[in-house]
Amino acid sequence: MAGHKALRGQLLYFVDDPASAGEDAWVHHADGIIWIENGLIKLADDAERVLPQLPGGTEIEIYQHHLLVPGFIDTHIHYPQTEMIAAYGERLLEWLETYTFPVESKFDDPGYAGEIATVFLDELLRNGTTTALVFGTVHPESVDAFFNEAQRRNLRMIAGKVMMDRNAPDYIRDEAEQSYRDSKALIQRWHGVDRLQYAVTPRFAPTSSDRQLELAGRLLREHPGVYLHTHLAENPEECAWVAELFPQAKHYLDVYDQAGLLTRRSVFAHGIHLCDDSCKRLSDSGSAIAHCPTSNLFLGSGLFELDRLTEQGVNIGIGTDVGGGTSFSMLQTLADAYKIQQLRGRKLDPLRALYLATLGGARALDLEDKIGSFRSGCEADLIALDLHATPLLKFRTDRCSSLFETLFVLNTLGDDRAIAQTWILGEVVHRRGMA
Structure with a gap:
């Protein structure tokens, strides 16, 4: 019928x-x-x-x-890093300089971006992932290419242009005011079209100036319903760097909080090295953490305190974090999530794991009524x-x-x-x- x-x-x-x-x-x-x-x-x-x-x-x-x-719902992944998955031998900050930035520099070419978007979405669907929260690059062309391909397939996807105006090579940086204008235009072009939604996407605090973070907060206020997607407390060296760059902040999360970036639709990748006040602010604001176990192991970033954040009422989803993560497979990602908790002397039972990869991800993305x-x-x-x-x-x-x-x-x-x-x-x- x-x-x-x-x-x-x-x-x-x-x-x-x-x-x-x-x-x-x-x-x-x-x-x-x-x-x-x-x-x-x-x-x-x-x-x-x-x-x-x-x-x-x-x-x-x-x-x-x-x-x-x-x-499956992947709450943190980088589509431009598809071609550099399984890149050898670095921790986070060195890995970005050595592999990530050179690869992402190619995404000002719409044809190239479209080619990678096609491979990326093929891989997601082949691995049973039907919705993802996705990083683009600093280039608006990267987001247009991704959304065009996702729209053609009738997919529910969330993505955004990276905002990054300092502490990165010249060839991959944007500028605070221009990134605001580019992001605003992309929101107007794509957010709420068919099954597509936009995420304001500062890469992480060290690569955005105070002004750029302030403008990211303005985008959230001007466009209720858009997402905030960034990284948080992934690596000890990164956390120390943030403390040096933002001496006025109480802690890493406070940098984002002062810019007005904690909302019900804010998703912070990793969240490994968090203080109690950070956990409370995440919970009170309804913000979410995307736990990325495969990436955390591959880059040697640390062991995620799943039980602690759960007890404090923080929304949690699962992210593959390709290309720091080494597999598009949510099943393989859940296997690594189990191993991380074992290393901590805790357990992750398989029903809770499957919840985190399905309804938990939907809750983290404020889409529980849809997926x-x-x-x-x-x-x-x-x-x-x-x-x-x-x-x-x-x-x-x-x-x-x-x-x-x-x-x-x-x-x-x-x-x-x-x-x-x-x-x-x-x-x-x-x-x-x-x-």
Whole structure:
């Protein structure tokens, strides 16, 4: 029937955070049906409840050894760094100078930016990521190219032009007033168009002057509903540098706070080295932290205190942080998140991990009413995770005795091969094994 489709298999989605709601946080149907109507979730429930309600002639696709979950949400990633993923041997500040800035300098070329945007979005969908909060470069062309490609695919994406007017090579810097004008024009051109939204994007405090940060705050005030996306307290050397550059600030987060950059739609990547006052301000403002475990390990940045920020009420999502992160796969990223907590003597259970990659990400982005769940009215962005994707995964999951165990095995052994299909607004955009 036109406008209707149904997917039948094992369903899992979240309605709350397992850290606070326990077993009431998730909904699991061993034999369920997702009924999609005009790109939205009409109903997701046990098959026996949905079948009598389906319109006559609705085709039902069956997934026998799969887990159907909402699409992954990546709360921090750099699309221009796609070509430099897995660059060797530096910590954060040296890594930026050695690899990042030279690569990003090429994005004033719209053709080149469009080529990388295509590869980047292909990789996201192949890995089951349906929404991301994305860094561009200082060049407005980088954002236009990204949004053009995302719009063509009907994706829900958030992105912005980097603002960076000091402490970087001349060839990759902008200027405070010009970055304000460029960002304003991009907001007017793209924010709220189809499924696209804009993020005001100062790279991080050391590469923005006081004036540029002040103008970033003005953009947020002038355009309610846009996002703020930047980095925070990723690396000890970086934190020491911020203290030198901004002696009037109480701490790193206070630099952003004084500029008016803490809002419900502010997302700060990393947040590893935070004081108690910083955590309280994040919580009070409704701002979010994007935890980027793969990147934190790769760059030697530190171990994220997940339990501490959770207890203080801070919104938390998961970010792959490509290219500091080494994989587009959210499953591989969650595997590293588990290992970080193990190193801290803590545990991250697989249900909480999947929450952080789906509904937790939606909450961090203030999009809980649209994505990250199978509640009625949500957008039908979802994935089919194949529990038999590899011989080892099949061998192991066939011997699992609980949903908890199955999810942990999937989080630990899974990668892009586990993404059998990806749907955007109910339409298949990736099917494993097909170009």
